[in-house]
Amino acid sequence: MEVIGRCCLRDYRFFMIAVVTVMVMVSLSGVTAILDPIDFLALQAIRKSLDDMPGSEFFSAWDFTGDPCDFPGVFCVRDHVVALALGDPRAGAPGLNGRLDPALGRLSALAELSLVPGRVTGPIPDALSSCSELRFLVLSNNLLSGPVPTSLAGLPHLRTLDLGYNQLTGSIPASIASSPKLSNLILCHNQLSGSLPPFPTSSPLLHLNLKHNQLSGPVPPLPPSLQYLSLGSNALNGRVDTVLRRLIRLNFLDLSSNFLYGSIPGVVFGFPLAALHLQRNAFSGPVEPSQDDVVIPVVDLSYNRLWGAVPPQLASVSRLYLNNNRFTGDVPNRLVQGLNNGMKLLYLQHNFLTGIEIGPATAALPAGTALCLHYNCMVPPIDTPCPLKAGSQRMRPLDQCPDL
Secondary structure (H helix, E strand, O other): OHHHHHHHHHHHHHHHHHHHHHHHHHHHHOOHHHOOHHHHHHHHHHHHHEEEOOOOOHHHHOOOOOOHHHOOOEEEEOOEEEEEEEOOOOOOOOOEEEEOOHHHHHOOOOOEEEEOOOEEEEOOOHHHHHOOOOOEEEOOOOEEEEOOOHHHHHOOOOOEEEOOOOEEEEOOOHHHHOOOOOOEEEOOOOEEEEEOOOOOOOOOOOEEEOOOOEEEEOOOOOOOOOOEEEOOOOEEEEEOHHHHHOOOOOOEEEOOOOEEEEOOOHHHHHOOOOEEEOOOOEEEEOOOOOOOOOOOOEEEOOOOEEEEEOOHHHHHOOEEEOOOOEEEEEOOHHHHHHOOOOOOEEEOOOOEEEEOOOOHHHHOOOOOOEEEOOOEOEOOOOOOOOOHHHOOOOEOOHHHOOOO
């Protein structure tokens, strides 16, 4: 019994020595044992590849003698990093510079990765495809270059991919468009070229923003789940009437500054849109909304080849741009009344309109209301300020107005 007691006492002493040793190591090393060693080394590599821009102090608290799970922007579950927000997220705070280290791919449990606006350069690491749990990837407003990695399409849980406002080149990988759970794809303000990839009709995509690139070719069929679509300022061409008819859930549509042509389907004016931007294309034909009262706040159809009568159904639009088209006839009284019922802007300059009834109640427009009628087949009955692009000539030459 005495031997057993001595053995137990010895084991107990060894146990206590081990506990004390661990406690000392924890106190000296800042409980680095809490974080998985692979994640710990990955964070060190990420820190070495990035720096604060002047005025930023984001990395000042990244002291690896402490627990990395307490670092700004690092979020852990148990012993793994699950979210990494690089940079001070406060508005106006300076961002980071440097490059994205491939060590990011060693964060095996990473579900969210974001980078604040800054001057981070270089390619997007292919190694991110190893982060199989990644759901949210936002690296916008930096100077990232090179292609959109095709390997990102292999992320089975990816829902948001935002690489906008960078210097990315090449085409949009077709495999990205087929990502099974992707709901937000934002690649705007880059230098991407080639055609739009086909999107499966079963895609859960809600938000697609490819504005300000160098994309060309036709607009392919898009998922009916879309709520936000922005393809403006590219070189897209062809008809979109069939494509648009299916997108009945849209709440924002921007196809401006392309080479699109054909008719504008009347059903679009019945969508629950906050804004409709179709300006600076080659759309033609009459505008015939299927709704009796269009309630879209902003409708811009300017700089197209639209003709026929100005549709009175647009009287409830707050800001209406119909200028630089081929509209004819008189301006509907319903639109004139709209100027006193909430319409803030009505641009009709550079058409072939022949008349407008301005009564005493409309002659003095409400404060903050803009009306431009320059360069039509009539002398504007009231003199209102127009944008500089409207020119100073108030009426078209008579030889351009055969109906007069």
